[in-house]
Amino acid sequence: MGSSTSTFVIRWINFFTMILAILVVGFGFWMSTHNDECRRSLTIPVMALGGVIFLMSLAGFMGAWKNISCLLWTYLIMLFVLLVAIMVFTVLAFIITNTGTGHAVPGARYKEYRLQDYSSWFVKQLNDTEKWNHLRSCIVKSDDCSSLSKRYKTLKQYKLADLTPVESGCCRPPTEYIPCTFHCILSMQVLLVRV
Structure with missing residues (x-):
């Protein structure tokens, strides 16, 4: 796979991810308009997740589009941190709820x-x-x-x-x-x- 092909793939994946992130942030705003306290309590985490994904995708998109290695490294580091955070959350959730099998x-x-x-x-x-x-x-x-x-x-x-x-x-x-x-x-x- 050539360099131009990989940057093309990174560009389009991150473009669609940015659109998805905008939808997640919009969903967070929609949740904040409800009187339901349960939904409103999830507003900030949902919007923060959407914002982080948007910034990460923007760095990947711009780095691949303009061929800026600094942005591509930032994208990779943010992606790594996000994946580690998801794994840590999953492991902690498993540890906390593992014995409650019913x-x-x-x-x-x-x-x-x-x-x-x-x-x-x-x-x-x-x-x-x-x-x-x-x-x-x-x-x-x-x-x-x-x-x-x-x-x-x-x-x-x-x-x-x-x-x-x-x-x-x-x-x-x-x-x-x-x-x-x-x-x-x-x-x-x-x-x-x-x-």
């Missing part, structure tokens, strides 16, 4: 998730009243819990359902602690999240 519930298809299974740092973060109140309000607004009673009309349907971790861990009382009927489980879903 426990089988007798007679049910879904798994039960318990807070004590996660890392102590994660549990400490959720035990912070301010953070939990924010997270709880997001869960209540997400319709994950309120839609369960509409989707599953009988106890058999509910037990055979393939519930997501949020639905299983946040929307219903733990199976072993509250032996109640199907209607009791459905009525306690919203109460459990509001506690």
Whole structure:
């Protein structure tokens, strides 16, 4: 592959990445216009990610277009730092959530998730009243819990359902602690999240 071919490829990849980054920043602005506190809390990280990707792509595009090696080196260093940051975030997320794989519930298809299974740092973060109140309000607004009673009309349907971790861990009382009927489980879903 010749030098002109590689710069052509770098130029067009970075051009499309710049367009994508502009869309991400626009999405961040759109999120900031909503009254929903959950979406607004993600505004700055989304816009920052879009801005970093835009600057990185601009350096790569201009370096390949004008054949400026300084910009190409800046592009490569920024790309390396971004990839390392993504890997570190992925590893940390895996370490924090690795032990919370869920426990089988007798007679049910879904798994039960318990807070004590996660890392102590994660549990400490959720035990912070301010953070939990924010997270709880997001869960209540997400319709994950309120839609369960509409989707599953009988106890058999509910037990055979393939519930997501949020639905299983946040929307219903733990199976072993509250032996109640199907209607009791459905009525306690919203109460459990509001506690």
